[in-house]
Amino acid sequence: MRRTYRFYAQLGFTLLVCSFLILPVIMSVMAGVTENFFKGISSGVTLRWVVEVWDLYADTIFLSLVIAIACLACTIVLGIPAAYVLSKRQGRVARMIEELLTLPLAIPGLAIALALIITYGGFRDFRSSWVFILVGHVLYTLPFMMRSVLAVLSTADFRSLEEGAASVGAGFWRRFFDIVIPNCRAGIVAGALMVVTLSVGEFNITWMMHTPATKTLPVGLADSYASMRLEIGSAYTVVFLIMIIPLLVALQLYGQPKKKQAENFDDLEHLESRTAKSAHMRSKS
Amino acid sequence: MPQGTSIRLEGCAKTFEDGTRALEPMTLEIEGGETVVFLGPSGCGKTTTLRIIAGLENPDDGGRVFFDQEDVTDLPIEHRNVGMVFQSYALFPNMNVEENIAYGLKIRKLPRSEISTRVNEMLDMMHIHELRLRTIDQLSGGQRQRVALARAIAVQPKVLLLDEPLTALDALLRERLRVDIDELLRGLEITAIYVTHDQAEAMSLGDRIVVMNRGRVAQVGDPRAIYFEPEDAFVADFIGTMNHINGIVREGYFETEGGRIALRSAPEGASEIFFRPENATIVEVSKAMLAGRVSAAFFLGDRTRLIVEGVGQEKLTIEADGRAKYSEGDQIGIDIDPESVLTL
Numbered sequence: 001m002r003r004t005y006r007f008y009a010q011l012g013f014t015l016l017v018c019s020f021l022i023l024p025v026i027m028s029v030m031a032g033v034t035e036n037f038f039k040g041i042s043s044g045v046t047l048r049w050v051v052e053v054w055d056l057y058a059d060t061i062f063l064s065l066v067i068a069i070a071c072l073a074c075t076i077v078l079g080i081p082a083a084y085v086l087s088k089r090q091g092r093v094a095r096m097i098e099e100l101l102t103l104p105l106a107i108p109g110l111a112i113a114l115a116l117i118i119t120y121g122g123f124r125d126f127r128s129s130w131v132f133i134l135v136g137h138v139l140y141t142l143p144f145m146m147r148s149v150l151a152v153l154s155t156a157d158f159r160s161l162e163e164g165a166a167s168v169g170a171g172f173w174r175r176f177f178d179i180v181i182p183n184c185r186a187g188i189v190a191g192a193l194m195v196v197t198l199s200v201g202e203f204n205i206t207w208m209m210h211t212p213a214t215k216t217l218p219v220g221l222a223d224s225y226a227s228m229r230l231e232i233g234s235a236y237t238v239v240f241l242i243m244i245i246p247l248l249v250a251l252q253l254y255g256q257p258k259k260k261q262a263e264n265f266d267d268l269e270h271l272e273s274r275t276a277k278s279a280h281m282r283s284k285s
Numbered sequence: 286m287p288q289g290t291s292i293r294l295e296g297c298a299k300t301f302e303d304g305t306r307a308l309e310p311m312t313l314e315i316e317g318g319e320t321v322v323f324l325g326p327s328g329c330g331k332t333t334t335l336r337i338i339a340g341l342e343n344p345d346d347g348g349r350v351f352f353d354q355e356d357v358t359d360l361p362i363e364h365r366n367v368g369m370v371f372q373s374y375a376l377f378p379n380m381n382v383e384e385n386i387a388y389g390l391k392i393r394k395l396p397r398s399e400i401s402t403r404v405n406e407m408l409d410m411m412h413i414h415e416l417r418l419r420t421i422d423q424l425s426g427g428q429r430q431r432v433a434l435a436r437a438i439a440v441q442p443k444v445l446l447l448d449e450p451l452t453a454l455d456a457l458l459r460e461r462l463r464v465d466i467d468e469l470l471r472g473l474e475i476t477a478i479y480v481t482h483d484q485a486e487a488m489s490l491g492d493r494i495v496v497m498n499r500g501r502v503a504q505v506g507d508p509r510a511i512y513f514e515p516e517d518a519f520v521a522d523f524i525g526t527m528n529h530i531n532g533i534v535r536e537g538y539f540e541t542e543g544g545r546i547a548l549r550s551a552p553e554g555a556s557e558i559f560f561r562p563e564n565a566t567i568v569e570v571s572k573a574m575l576a577g578r579v580s581a582a583f584f585l586g587d588r589t590r591l592i593v594e595g596v597g598q599e600k601l602t603i604e605a606d607g608r609a610k611y612s613e614g615d616q617i618g619i620d621i622d623p624e625s626v627l628t629l
Contacts, residue, residue, distance in 0.1 A: 164375030168389025
């Protein structure tokens with residue numbers, strides 16, 4: 001196939017947009033490993049700043065991981081059953097709740113945080129522990145888990161699957177764990193990666209809710225940008241990217257809706273009916 | 286082996302939450318080991334009845350379901366020990382063929398060796414041994430339904446319930462699997478209930494057929510009785526092709542525009558008679574009981590199907606020998622075997 005002028009124009013445009021988006025990331029990474037940003041990369045490459053970030057902010061990194069994992073646990077325990085119940089209900093209320101699940105995207109994180117502080121700020125111990133931030137994260141990420149699981153639940157005929165399992169003797173809990181959960185796995189994995197990614201990177205809610213003792217990675221990042229050398233802030237970005245990129249890659253790999261493997265299904269059916277036909281003819285003659 | 290479980294429905298009705306009445310109170314007795322087919326158009330209540338027997342729906346208050354002498358009305362499906370085959374197969378995508386069949390046995394906590402013996406028996410019985418390790422999405426529709434049958438039978442259910450198992454398959458596969466299911470049901474001597482809207486399936490599989498219409502039982506009987514002695518116009522029309530002629534009965538004859546027929550028993554006042562295409566023969570117009578005009582002729586190979594007008598108000602469907610040639614507008618004479626004329 002001869003590539004036309006138009007093909008190259010489109011390719012060029014795409015590359016231009018990509019580089020516009022990626023360039024700042026590259027610049028930031030470079031700044032994080034440069035001896036002196038103002039002198040440029042010629043001043044030498046060093047991991048000094050990364051080490052310094054580790055010394056100063058290791059606790060924020062751990063806290064972020066702890067919150068992300070706890071958040072994942074909460075969204076799994078709360079989100080999967082909630083999605084399951086919603087998918088079973090046909091009524092208007094259920095559809096309304098489903099619509100409401102898009103709300104966290106529309107409400108600024110600051111507003112969610114403020115609401116939580118107004119409501120629970122009086123409980124001192126709770127207010128000053130990381131669990132308080134966890135609540136904010138769960139509130140924010142739960143809909144993503146639910147929507148992801150709901151999407152899978154609505155594609156397959158789970159009612160029939162459950163009835164099939166019940167007919168051979170499976171009670172509710174066996175059906176739930178043997179049939180529903182395993183067949184939702186794609187949605188759960190996609191939702192889980194989404195939840196962890198969002199939680200690790202969450203800034204708005206966390207920034208409002210954090211105390212000096214409960215800083216997460218993005219809050220520490222803001223802190224370092226505000227009060228440290230530019231190189232340290234950039235090195236911090238490097239650390240953040242190292243954590244988040246594997247998650248994003250995994251999200252791309254597993255988060256895609258699973259392609260139906262039954263593409264050649266028609267062929268199979270066709271083949272079978274043909275063999276049936278020839279068998280039929282043979283038996284006739 | 287016990288002689289199969291009998292089933293009794295007593296006054297089972299079903300009204301759905303939105304107020305639709307899916308099933309009028311129904312009482313029905315099914316003998317142990319019998320194959321009963323529920324036949325009817327969609328929305329006639331046949332699937333609802335099956336689901337009540339399965340335990341997937343509760344009958345309205347007052348309805349009871351018995352397996353032998355045991356009242357199972359309040360038992361959920363997982364405790365009724367039924368085998369069920371669904372139109373949509375309902376096989377578990379997270380398990381392979383073998384695991385699907387073994388699932389019910391695992392729930393019953395049978396020893397591993399026994400499970401594997403039983404699974405192998407099932408695979409052989411359904412001729413799907415080579416599919417043992419396939420996942421469900423690697424199977425065609427016909428293969429899926431065989432696996433579903435194997436899964437249902439593996440748990441040695443008291444009753445086998447089949448909900449339009451062949452509807453999703455193409456015609457040729459349907460015929461082949463129908464023969465296999467027939468063999469299977471005879472071999473197992475299990476009580477089976479088969480729901481379908483396909484009269485050919487019903488006639489070939491059922492020891493008895495329950496014809497249903499609008500939530501009511503229209504007729505219960507063996508396939509011959511349903512075909513030859515339909516009790517009302519709905520059954521007559523739903524099973525096979527049925528011709529209607531309007532007219533009046535006078536002095537033992539049924540008179541209509543196209544002529545008259547001597548009736549064996551002629552209820553005075555009857556205004557309509559019924560007969561099937563195969564009970565009419567084509568004869569010379571001058572000697573015929575009835576005369577009509579061919580409005581369309583379809584050559585089917587072994588026979589020719591004629592649409593005839595001018596005999597009564599409705600067009601008739603008559604079958605002629607395949608060799609005789611007819612074209613539109615031909616005048617033909619029709620004799621009807623008086624023995625086979627129905628007045629409903």
